[in-house]
Amino acid sequence: MGAIGGAPAIPRAGRSLPFDRLRRATWNGQRIDWSAYIFILPFLLPFLVVTIGASLFGVYVSFTDWGIIGAPHWVGLKNYSRALSDPWVWKTWTNTLRYGALVVPATTLAALAMALFVNLRWRGYTFARAAFYAPNVVSVTVIGLVWVWMLDTQYGLVNQYLGRFGVPDIPWLTNPGWVLYGIALASVWWDAGFSMVVLLAGLQDIPGELREAASIDGATQFQTHWHVVLPLLRPALSLVVTLLIIGTLRVFSQIYIMTNGGPAGASASVIHYVYEIGFSKYQLGYAGAISVMLFATILVVTLVQLRVFREKTW
Amino acid sequence: MIWIAGMAGALAWAAPLVWMVSTSIKPPNQVLTRTIEWLPRTVTLSNYAQVMHKPVLRWMMNSAIVTSASTCVSLATGAMAGYALARMNFPGRKTMFFLVLAVLMIPTEMTIVPLFIGVLRVGLANSYLALMVPSLASAFSVYLFRNFFLSLPREFEDSAAIDGATRFRMFWSVALPVARPALIAGAILLSTTYWNLFLWPLLVVFQDSMKTLPVGMAGFTPGTGVGQSTQLEGYAPAMAAMTILTIPSILIFLVLQRQFIEGTTSAGIKG
Numbered sequence: 001m002g003a004i005g006g007a008p009a010i011p012r013a014g015r016s017l018p019f020d021r022l023r024r025a026t027w028n029g030q031r032i033d034w035s036a037y038i039f040i041l042p043f044l045l046p047f048l049v050v051t052i053g054a055s056l057f058g059v060y061v062s063f064t065d066w067g068i069i070g071a072p073h074w075v076g077l078k079n080y081s082r083a084l085s086d087p088w089v090w091k092t093w094t095n096t097l098r099y100g101a102l103v104v105p106a107t108t109l110a111a112l113a114m115a116l117f118v119n120l121r122w123r124g125y126t127f128a129r130a131a132f133y134a135p136n137v138v139s140v141t142v143i144g145l146v147w148v149w150m151l152d153t154q155y156g157l158v159n160q161y162l163g164r165f166g167v168p169d170i171p172w173l174t175n176p177g178w179v180l181y182g183i184a185l186a187s188v189w190w191d192a193g194f195s196m197v198v199l200l201a202g203l204q205d206i207p208g209e210l211r212e213a214a215s216i217d218g219a220t221q222f223q224t225h226w227h228v229v230l231p232l233l234r235p236a237l238s239l240v241v242t243l244l245i246i247g248t249l250r251v252f253s254q255i256y257i258m259t260n261g262g263p264a265g266a267s268a269s270v271i272h273y274v275y276e277i278g279f280s281k282y283q284l285g286y287a288g289a290i291s292v293m294l295f296a297t298i299l300v301v302t303l304v305q306l307r308v309f310r311e312k313t314w
Numbered sequence: 315m316i317w318i319a320g321m322a323g324a325l326a327w328a329a330p331l332v333w334m335v336s337t338s339i340k341p342p343n344q345v346l347t348r349t350i351e352w353l354p355r356t357v358t359l360s361n362y363a364q365v366m367h368k369p370v371l372r373w374m375m376n377s378a379i380v381t382s383a384s385t386c387v388s389l390a391t392g393a394m395a396g397y398a399l400a401r402m403n404f405p406g407r408k409t410m411f412f413l414v415l416a417v418l419m420i421p422t423e424m425t426i427v428p429l430f431i432g433v434l435r436v437g438l439a440n441s442y443l444a445l446m447v448p449s450l451a452s453a454f455s456v457y458l459f460r461n462f463f464l465s466l467p468r469e470f471e472d473s474a475a476i477d478g479a480t481r482f483r484m485f486w487s488v489a490l491p492v493a494r495p496a497l498i499a500g501a502i503l504l505s506t507t508y509w510n511l512f513l514w515p516l517l518v519v520f521q522d523s524m525k526t527l528p529v530g531m532a533g534f535t536p537g538t539g540v541g542q543s544t545q546l547e548g549y550a551p552a553m554a555a556m557t558i559l560t561i562p563s564i565l566i567f568l569v570l571q572r573q574f575i576e577g578t579t580s581a582g583i584k585g
Contacts, residue, residue, distance in 0.1 A: 030403045035481045039398035040410065043391035047451035050429060051417050058428035066431065117320035128324035130571055134331065137567045137574065139510040139528040142556045146334045149549050155346045157333055189330065194578060201579040250421050253512040257532055271423050271513075278427055279517055288427040295424045302419045 062288035072285065079289035089290065091265060092273040095180065099269065100248035102184040103191070107244055108237070110188055111195035116225070118196070119203045129200075133193035140190070144257030147186035148173065158185075173259055176266035183267055186254055191247065195240045202236025203229070242305035246298050270294050331560065338362070338554040345550045361554035365534075370558065372523055373530035380445045380515075380526060381508045388452035388504050389497060396459025397485055401471070411460070417453040426517065433518055444518040445526065449508055455500055462496035463489065499577035502570055506563065531555045 025032050062079055064072040083089045118129045135143065150157050151172035159169045172182030206229060214224040230237075252271035255261060261268035261276070268276075270290065278287025332352070337345055338361055340354040398404070399411055429447055438444040471484050479488075490497075515526040522530075534552040567574055 027403055027405050032404050033402040033481065034404070036398040036402035036404040036407075039394045039402065039481075039485070043395035043451055043456060044410070046391075047413075047417075047453070049451075050447055051420070051425065051451050051453070052413070054425040054428040054432065055420060057432070058425055061428055061431065068434075114323070117316070117323070120316075120320075122317050122320075124321060124324075126571075128320060129575070130568070131324040131328040133571075133575065133578075134328065134564060134567060137506050137563045138331075138560050139531075139563065140512050141528040141532045142334070142560050144532070145534060145552055145556050146330050149337065149553065150330055150333065152549075155348070157329070157350065160348075160350050189327070197575050197578045200575075246421065250423050252423070256512075256516075274423070274427070275513075279430070284427055284431060291424055291427060295421065298421060299419070 058288050059292055061285055062292045064285045065283075066285040066288070068282035068284070075285070079286045080293070082286065083289055083293065088265070088268075088273055089270075092268050092270045095265075095267060096249060096251065096269045099180050099184060099187075099251060099267075100245060102180060103187050103248050104241060104244045106184065107188050107192050107195055108240055110192040111199055111240065112237075114192060114196040115199035115203055116229075119200060129196075132196050135190050136193040138190075140253040141257060143186055143190045144254050147182070147189070147254075148258050151182050151185070174263060176263050179259055179263065179267040183254055183258055186258065187248075187251070190254070191244070195244065198240050198243075199233065199236050202233050206232045238305065242301060245301050249294060249298055249301070331564075334553045334560070335557050337550055338557045340550055342548070342550040361551040362558070364551045365555045365558065368530065368533070369523060370527075370530070370555070373525050373527045376442070376445075376524060377509060377527040380442055381505050383442070384446050384449040384508045385501055385505045387446070388449060388455040389500050392452055392455025392500065393459045393490065393493065393497070394485070395456045396461075397463050397489055399456065399460040400463035401468075401489075402481070414453045414456050414460075418457060422448055423513070426514065429514075430517055439518055440521050440524045442524075445515055445524075447518075448514050449504075449511075452504065455504065458500050459493065459496055462493055466492060498570075498573055502566070502573055503577045506566075506574075509563065527559055531559050 022034070061072075063074060063076060065075050065078075066072040114128075114132045118125050118132070151159075153159060153169050153171050153174060156172070158172070159167075162170065170178060172178050172185075210228055210232070211224055214228045215221075219227070250271055251269045252275065255267050255269050255272050256275070259267045261272050271294070274287045274290050274294075277283050277290065336352055336354060339357050339359065340351075341356055341358045341360065344351070344355055399407060399414075425448070433439055433444045433447060438447070466489070471488050510528060511526070512528050512532075515529045516532075519525050519529065534548070534555050
């Protein structure tokens with residue numbers, strides 16, 4: 001086991017200077033490698049400031065009336081009680097959850113179909129994989145603007161093709177009832193490729209013998225997929241769903257670009273409201289409280305996922 | 315049958331990007347048609363010329379500087395910290411790894427309010443450093459390198475250790491050269507992420523000349539009210555702007571497709 005750190009500390013006779021004692025100090029039964037601290041320092045310093053420190057400071061800010069000018073005052077839970085009675089908080093949470101209820105299942109199904117198809121490795125599968133994944137590398141600005149054009153009520157490609165089947169023009173982004181569907185379409189297009197890759201990796205972990213065994217036993221393609229492949233894909237699916245839930249809770253940029261929350265706030269998400277409150281009205285304390293609430297929600301989702309995920313895998 | 319459906323799906327998935335390019339080379343008065351014209355009747359570059367009236371090159375340079383600097387910092391600090399976490403024995407190792415894991419799950423949106431206050435107080439607004447702030451400490455990079463070094467057999471470094479090399483020599487001349495796959499995967503994933511960042515650059519930059527490309531180009535949006543003529547014939551120049559914004563990402567993706575997909579796999583599955 002010639003592990004480097006595990007080399008036995010060779011006692012040196014007759015000297016016990018403090019420096020020497022440090023050199024021979026052990027941790028977990030192995031000699032401490034003091035140079036490790038130099039290795040982690042370049043990461044640790046900014047990490048402590050911009051991540052850990054900022055998170056704690058953010059919680060503090062949420063208990064104050066921090067604005068852009070003037071000294072902040074401690075206001076206790078006032079921001080939180082204000083949030084609970086703010087109709088816009090309820091509206092933006094509802095919008096976000098409705099958006100998630102559209103995007104999470106739609107993206108998962110699309111990604112599953114893509115992954116199953118690509119995994120067949122038929123002719124042209126590399127092209128299909130590239131086409132499915134490509135939107136994922138593109139800037140959100142492109143996603144938003146291209147879809148504003150695609151979803152144009154009169155001249156957009158989507159309505160033009162739907163029109164061929166006799167569907168009347170749909171006001172995707174200008175009607176409060178439709179706007180979340182319009183944004184969801186763009187998001188599915190953007191995200192599905194990423195989920196597909198995660199599912200593909202899950203599919204490749206399934207031993208081929210299992211499928212063969214099923215087909216020898218007379219199972220149809222569909223039965224094999226339903227009874228053998230899908231259950232084994234569960235860990236990957238669970239991961240995909242969790243990542244999507246977290247992603248949809250945080251949705252902002254597409255909305256900012258495509259509708260800026262409109263019409264009449266029908267597409268404003270939680271983060272969009274944080275943006276409005278914090279960075280247009282500069283009520284940073286209140287904005288901080290709303291993001292802390294969002295963070296708590298995301299934390300719960302993550303913990304649930306970790307628990308479920310661990311039980312299913314091990 | 316399934317093959318046809320799958321390929322049709324793939325074509326449909328590529329269609330918006332093709333449509334974007336097609337629109338961008340049409341004369342603005344041939345864009346709004348009630349029939350679908352995939353191939354432009356007349357090809358023109360005038361939309362691109364119009365986009366160039368904005369400081370697009372400056373934005374591109376800003377994005378390039380910020381992206382490459384952030385990526386280098388993240389890779390360097392991540393490789394060192396990841397190496398220490400994987401190979402060295404020191405008090406606090408477990409705590410630190412736990413913190414890194416926990417932070418992987420904290421969304422950046424959580425820290426925008428405090429970071430914004432901090433950046434304003436320190437007077438960093440409108441600077442490259444401010445744009446880099448959220449990417450200075452990439453927990454993802456640490457995680458990637460830790461896993462990579464853990465998967466390497468220790469024999470490599472043992473022989474170096476016997477030769478009496480210091481930790482730094484071992485890291486620099488033994489571990490790092492072997493870590494090329496992780497460096498490439500990290501560089502690709504991090505630079506794509508940084509290049510596409512939107513919310514943070516939108517907040518900390520108030521000057522037009524310091525905008526990054528995605529934020530600057532978003533000025534062609536009707537939603538933000540910045541673009542003047544996007545609604546009607548303005549779609550053509552907007553799509554020209556989007557094509558400019560897309561080309562670098564898509565080119566890199568097409569060249570390094572395999573690394574992208576492998577990188578996403580390792581990041582997604584183990585993250």
